[in-house]
């Protein structure tokens with residue numbers, strides 16, 4: 001218990017960010033430990049030692065014998081390690097010596113933690129990530145073995161990643177969630193509690209990754225300097241290699257940071273609806289749908305048509321596809337909005353120029369069933385398309401379309417692609433579920449005041465892109481001004497440029513530095 | 515077969531049945547027993563999607579066929595729909611897509627059709643020539659799509675079907691839901707013996723056996739040897755041989771051993787009045803077996819017979835559900851049950867199908883006092 005007290009007294013020095021880090025690692029555990037210790041006044045104490053795991057990772061590069069698995073220590077070993085510290089009477093346990101040794105390792109790191117957290121992370125000679133950037137070192141080619149170039153490139157990446165993760169908002173949100181997690185009555189509502197702890201866990205994970213990145217950068221710099229002082233060429237080249245590797249991997253990390261939204265990893269539905277303007281705009285809607293099919297297939301996603309309502313002469317009035325695969329929603333969400341086409345219509349015998357519109361909606365398919373909105377059977381009206389007449393043995397039809405109306409919200413979902421009504425009903429339910437989930441998320445987001453978009457904006461959005469085939473040829477995104485002069489390639493699914501430029505524009509403009 | 519059947523049906527008319535107190539099982543099934551004894555060995559056909567992929571075609575040829583077939587489908591417009599409520603061209607186009615999916619082994623190649631690699635060969639379960647044939651039959655002869663591909667996607671099952679048996683209807687699936695409701699309220703029914711009379715493809719028997727789980731048993735009867743062969747095939751495919759026993763014969767006749775012992779009884783018997791057969795949608799009237807459709811003058815021959823049998827074959831507390839032609843038959847059946855069977859059967863209910871048409875009659879065998 002005595003070592004434990006020391007920890008909490010140090011905690012008073014710790015600044016806001018480190019408090020946050022303290023909470024970071026407590027997700028879901030506090031309630032469990034709370035039971036263990038049995039006194040509410042202790043609950044915040046319990047949180048603190050968990051931060052040691054993080055400190056442990058900082059420590060590892062300096063004292064190479066500390067095992068790396070300290071970073072991601074599991075819940076059970078966490079508890080095992082903490083209990084002795086908390087002074088519970090498990091001393092009779094045969095594992096005692098082992099545990100207490102571990103406990104000591106942590107305790108010895110505590111001091112380190114205090115000074116570390118109070119200031120920004122830095123190398124042994126005081127260089128910080130911001131400091132690296134402020135130096136404005138020129139970035140030379142990767143192949144030049146120049147640590148300053150590597151370090152600057154990595155630091156810039158870290159900066160960009162922080163911006164993309166909306167670092168400040170992330171902190172605020174984490175604070176908020178940590179406060180919730182500390183509430184004693186949190187687990188009275190287990191659904192809410194697990195939501196909070198899940199989100200906390202995921203945000204904490206992101207934060208931890210960035211901090212680990214910063215540490216790794218600074219430690220490598222430390223190592224290079226140390227190696228030079230001690231003329232240890234092996235160590236120098238090893239550390240240089242490590243730095244270069246960081247530089248090379250940073251692109252991918254930047255990209256990943258673009259897709260850090262809660263639902264980004266999900267599969268999704270893409271729905272295209274033709275605007276006013278008859279056959280020409282239905283043809284355009286079909287072209288847009290084809291564009292997404294090709295794009296999705298090109299990315300290796302599985303594409304299934306859920307529903308398709310063909311136009312009388314050509315094209316589609318509306319269609320929905322399901323895009324299965326990692327980050328499908330993260331990318332496709334950038335396509336939400338109205339797409340405009342200008343061309344000489346092949347359906348106009350007078351060869352006039354036409355402008356038509358197609359609207360695109362994208363809905364994530366939440367992987368986690370417990371996150372779903374509960375749907376009441378009695379709120380549903382299920383319509384099966386069937387010809388009139390007596391039905392039963394009189395009729396043989398393969399028409400199996402099913403439409404489900406959610407009466408309270410008026411949201412509908414149609415599925416006709418499956419070969420049995422039963423399966424179509426299941427698919428339509430999935431579409432309906434994801435729409436209701438999205439509605440609920442939007443509602444929550446508005447409650448959290450994170451989004452200012454209206455609900456209709458979220459579903460259909462406003463005009464985002466123009467595709468001009470005549471009198472000149474160009475595709476231009478009105479949100480980012482990103483443009484391409486070859487509409488064919490875009491219509492064949494080459495959309496990544498548009499998507500990435502939009503995603504980065506969204507996130508990169510949002511915060512001025514992290 | 516058709517001849518002998520219609521002669522049977524002509525001999526009985528509805529009011530006469532209601533009056534007939536001597537209306538009994540042996541009498542009715544007697545008429546059919548000669549049919550069921552004609553033990554020709556019928557073999558179930560393998561549906562297209564399960565056939566070995568021994569054929570092949572170039573993408574070019576496949577595309578050529580597809581374009582031709584699509585044109586043919588489009589040329590139909592609303593003609594069939596307007597003449598007899600048949601399929602319109604958009605439905606035919608969807609069927610075409612499914613035919614292609616069943617015929618081609620590797621679906622991921624389909625989007626390539628007409629795009630590139632014209633000479634690339636795809637492995638198929640049927641020759642392209644056969645596909646021309648099949649699609650001609652679909653359009654020109656109105657041969658049901660399900661016979662073309664040899665299967666019907668019914669609920670969450672894919673059932674093998676072929677000429678000679680009825681293609682199961684989506685409405686009928688509701689009987690499975692009704693059974694599911696009843697069984698969830700009464701565990702005892704779950705472990706007992708059930709019967710599906712006139713099982714056809716085996717749809718109801720299979721649907722129900724999956725609700726009952728391993729402890730239940732289902733006896734499925736049909737007097738049509740093709741149905742017996744196909745049902746056996748489907749039962750085997752779903753690994754339910756231990757649970758479903760298929761018996762050839764008329765209605766209750768092959769199930770005499772379980773008289774008074776059944777936990778439940780379901781049936782979708784032929785119920786279309788004889789005079790309506792000629793006006794049926796071409797896919798039905800020209801291709802599906804009359805024995806599966808024609809329910810006699812009022813369409814109720816089999817239904818009344820089943821009600822009589824329910825009174826004898828169900829055990830106390832046992833449940834029955836029958837599909838009917840609609841409101842009229844439902845009402846007539848409930849009248850009949852109330853007037854003639856209420857000493858043994860009770861809790862009659864009329865249940866609508868998803869289109870809101872009163873379709874099913876359900877009830878229970880009275881509990882012993």
Ligand SMILES: C[S@@+](CC[C@H](N)C(=O)[O-])C[C@H]1O[C@@H](n2cnc3c(N)ncnc32)[C@H](O)[C@@H]1O
Pocket residue numbers: 393546679680681682683686711712713714715716717718735736737738741763764765781782783784785805806807
């Ligand atoms: C309308 S079909 C129903 C088939 C299947 N139960 C379904 O729902 O898809 C009627 C079935 O009853 C069978 N059937 C007709 N007369 C019969 C009889 N006397 N005994 C047994 N089955 C009979 C037919 O062969 C046909 O399979």
